[in-house]
Amino acid sequence: MNNLLLEVENGVALLTINRPKSLNALNSETLAEINSCLMDLEKNEDVKVVILTGSGEKSFVAGADISEMVNATAAEGRVMGLLAREAFSRFENMPQVTIAAVNGFALGGGCEIAMSCDIRVASENAKFAQPECGLGILPGFGGTQRLARLVNKGRAKEMIFTCDMISADEACRIGLVNHVVPQAELIDYCKAMAGRIMKNAPLGIALAKQAINTGYDADLDTGLKLEANLFGLSFATADKKEGMTAFLEKRKEKNFIGK
Ligand code: CAA
Numbered sequence: 515m516n517n518l519l520l521e522v523e524n525g526v527a528l529l530t531i532n533r534p535k536s537l538n539a540l541n542s543e544t545l546a547e548i549n550s551c552l553m554d555l556e557k558n559e560d561v562k563v564v565i566l567t568g569s570g571e572k573s574f575v576a577g578a579d580i581s582e583m584v585n586a587t588a589a590e591g592r593v594m595g596l597l598a599r600e601a602f603s604r605f606e607n608m609p610q611v612t613i614a615a616v617n618g619f620a621l622g623g624g625c626e627i628a629m630s631c632d633i634r635v636a637s638e639n640a641k642f643a644q645p646e647c648g649l650g651i652l653p654g655f656g657g658t659q660r661l662a663r664l665v666n667k668g669r670a671k672e673m674i675f676t677c678d679m680i681s682a683d684e685a686c687r688i689g690l691v692n693h694v695v696p697q698a699e700l701i702d703y704c705k706a707m708a709g710r711i712m713k714n715a716p717l718g719i720a721l722a723k724q725a726i727n728t729g730y731d732a733d734l735d736t737g738l739k740l741e742a743n744l745f746g747l748s749f750a751t752a753d754k755k756e757g758m759t760a761f762l763e764k765r766k767e768k769n770f771i772g773k
Contacts (some may be wrong), residue, residue, distance in 0.1 A: 517544040518551055519569070524581035525562040526708045527555055527610075528701070530569050530717040537576035538568040540623045540655075544579075549601035554671065556608040559772060562716055563708035566605070566631060567694055570626075571602045571697060574614070574640065579620030591654070598655035606727060609720035611711050615704045616770055617697060618713065621679075625690075626655035632723065634690065635704050636682040639695035642690060643679040663730070665689050715753035716772040 516659040519530040529551065531538040540548075555670055568574040578598075580736050583591065583704045605612045605627070614620075614628035616636040621643045628634050628642075636642075644661065646653045653661070653674060662670035675681070682694045695703045711719065729737025753770045758769045 515547045515551065517541075518547050520551060522558075522561060522658065525560060526705060527558075527561045527564045529555075529564060529566050531566070531575055532569040534573075536571045536579060536581070537573035537619060537683055538570070538624070539576050539579040539581075540598070540627070541579035541582045542597060545594070545597045545601050549597065549604065551605035552601065552608060556604060556610065562610055562712045563587040564605070564608070564610055564612045565615050565701070566612065566627070566705045567617050567701065571618060571639075573618040573624075574616045574620045575624030575627055576619045577624050577645070579671055583651075591651075595654040596689075597665045598626070602627055602656055603628040606632075607724075609716070609723070611708070611719060611723070613704050613707065615700050616642075616682075616691065622646055622653065622657070623655045626660065628654060629690075630656060633692055633707070635693045635695060635700065635707070636685060636691040637700045638682055638694055639697055640682040640685070640691075640694075641679050642673075642682075642685045643677060644674045645677040645679075647674060648677040661690075665703065673723050713768075715751070715757055715770045717751050717753055718748055718757075 517531065517533050519532045521528045531544065533539060533544065546673050555564055558605040605638040614634045616628050616634055618639055620628050622645055624643055625642050644657045650764045652658060657674065661673065669688055682691065685691045686694050724739045725744050728740055752773045754767055756770060
């Protein structure tokens with residue numbers, strides 16, 4: 515991997531986009547590497563949480579790589595959009611929990627990759643924007659779809675049409691990020707959250723993630739039926755027996771095995 519760093523420790527994969535000279539902008543090679551790295555991680559049963567961040571203290575991801583896009587044709591632009599779609603959908607749908615640790619600029623494709631993660635935590639210096647319309651294009655890595663769903667349609671339109679950059683606190687206020695923390699504490703904060711997540715049953719979490727994601731875009735009745743089915747499925751797991759037995763035995767420590 516030329517553009518990524520990966521550390522796996524104690525069930526947590528820390529994935530760092532590492533192109534500091536271009537503020538971690540996403541070129542096609544980086545998108546392909548993210549896709550193939552997530553394909554490996556989603557099969558890795560030792561990994562329960564993936565934390566995504568950018569290298570350096572200035573930028574999470576400053577967007578898609580403008581130097582690659584400037585001479586790209588319509589067909590090449592579409593291929594790039596589809597590559598990002600495949601990679602970003604993996605963050606959204608993989609069985610593990612994904613947390614974006616947004617450590618600086620999250621612009622264009624940077625905001626979009628963060629939005630494809632389950633949870634976003636920003637450092638105090640983080641800034642968010644969808645500047646694409648100022649470049650003569652539109653958000654192409656999910657921004658027109660995920661931003662409207664995550665905040666609301668009006669706010670998404672305002673961010674996309676004005677290209678305004680918003681602070682981490684404003685992003686938190688509108689629901690684009692869950693928490694804002696000092697930059698020096700960002701990764702530890704995300705790892706501590708990962709620790710709390712990993713105390714719970716991995717299959718229960720994976721099924722809940724599936725129910726939330728699928729139900730969010732369906733009507734309520736369809737979502738509730740799916741939830742009932744997945745709820746039933748969870749009763750077939752060893753972890754259900756363990757979780758409930760531990761409660762009844764007044765045991766704090768649970769031995770979840772992910773089966
Ligand atoms: N693509 C390619 N290179 C980028 C880049 C990007 N998205 N963002 C920054 N860089 C490069 C700069 O060209 C510069 O390179 P050189 O040192 O070789 O000149 C280097 O990173 C440092 O950037 P700046 O000198 O501009 O740093 P700054 O502190 O003055 O500004 C910034 C920082 C506000 C983030 C500014 O770099 C910027 O506005 N970047 C572009 C942000 C943007 O428009 N992103 C959206 C891209 S389009 C997109 O993402 C489409 C989509 O939907 C997927």
